[in-house]
Amino acid sequence: MEEISNLPKSERELRAANKLLRRGLLLEYLTLGWNVVGSIIVILSGMEANSIALVGFAFDSLIEIGASMIVIWQLMGVSQRREKQALRSIGTGFFVLATYILTHSLETLLAQVHPSQSIIGIAWLVATFIVMLSLAWGKEVTGEKLGNSILKAEARVTVIDAYLAGSVLVGLLLNTFFGWWWADPIAGLVIVFYGFKEGWHAWVESSHL
Template sequence: MEKERFRQAGLKLEYATLAWNLISFIPMIMLSQAQNSLSLFGFGIDSLIEVLASVVVIWQLKAVSKHNEQLAIKIIGVSFLLLSTYLIVQTFFGLHRQLAPQPSLITIFWLILTALVMFALAAGKQHFGRLLENPVLIAESKVTVIDGLLAVSVLTGLLFIKYLGWSWMDMASTVIIALYGFREAFHSFKSKAK
């Protein structure tokens, strides 16, 4: 009975993540266009990848099996790989375009709120993933951490651009997050279901 309660808690966290990212996607894309920001556009794309990861975990939590578990971990690994590859490509194009986005207060507020929400959701997923001994929920918690880190990276980059003129900070932060994502993708591809 306790395991079912933990599973339900994990599902609720995934539904919350799914809802947040579906709500975030369109405003981030619109703000990225209005503010001429590649990093905000990348953040919007990240929201779609997080939606994919959440759908995979919801599917796996509803139909737990060793095969589903292993497949879900691989799909999450692919989402890490896609996100990280996209971030590297975005950084490359950003260097060539040399954009200097100007953040709005709504962008700053949304990025702060998103980071807080993502880190809280990730902590909950990690907690219940361990209680359930569910590597899929644990792996997806790391995708959620990347979402939070990306929000912090985009925010930091925009603030450094606005106040110090250091446009390279946005791209440097993005590359660090991409490298973390590649590392997690590699671990996902190597992992075995319990």
Template sequence: MSIAVDRRAVLRRRIRLLVAATITYNVIEAVVAITAGTIASSIALIGFGLDSVIEVSSAAAVAWQFAGPDHERREKVALRVIAGSFFVLAAYVTVEALRTLVGGHEPERSDVGIALVAVSVVIMPFLSWAQRRAGRELGSASAVADSKQTLLCTYLSAAVLVGLVLNATLGWWWADPVVALGLAAVAVREGREALRGETCCPPVRLDDEDGCDCCAEEDEATS
């Protein structure tokens, strides 16, 4: 079942707005997190801020894709950028988590950091859900992949929040890096799926010239 031209235009505009909101929020988040992390000597908070920078690069790839008149032709490049951002995120989180565990670094309490991450845990899932819904309806693998990047950042936010709270209340400084290592494994998996275009149903390969039209095929199968 094909999507009407007017509906496709609405979905493309919606995705552009959601991407713009994601970029704006992550820029603010990065500045506040890195500043608060530097003040508190918190590797977790600094890493959280740098993760926001990586999320901006992923969202910017989708923004670039949908800025052109024919977004399907830019799908593969956007997917590769998003996949790369997953791998960079996984590498950074792994290195910093291991450094924190080996070094036994105990950061100071950061109320600003706790408040910032708590807000992110609330806002980011909504942005991820809205973009994933629009991307699936439009049949855009890159939009769905970027929504997964945003959702993964939500999980990272929750891990950082737990780590900051446990450190502030119980002195469990090791909680955040342990959880972060698990998230790094998830990031690698999501990066591999994005690289192969497996963000819709059924999987769409990067060498498939027809692009991602998973939602239409799904509708035909269930009709």
């Protein structure tokens, strides 16, 4: 600590910024790894249980994978052009996710498809809810200290991933314990508003760069 305090201010600030960048990259790599594994587990569980909410959540994980890769790319070469492209890509991911969930949730409700139970899906969603909230907090704090709008925007993606996990979890539990089949597609609709809202926010933010 004493050695660092004796460094010139500019050099100390550079070291601090580099440390924050490494932390941001680590958070993104952890998110990426979790979602790669999770997308496989959830999509298999969703297909087996015929659950639109689980399958939709698996697609959300794929979008989160894409968002993490965009942020990693941006953190490794920060520029205004990259920042604008990254924000718009994240915003587009939000729109795609929200549109997919809205369409398929309505289709499931109209067709009255009754999903079966998925214990593996429930367990993974509980873990994902906790992990994603923790990662989102870390990204928000790190992005704020770095002054990096991309990392903060992706923190919102991760928060939505956690909220989606929570809403899908509630739907699965209601279906499992009470036989409320319609809770599954309704759970998927919870995230639609947030998806469109954050997608629009990312595009507006990119237009100011």
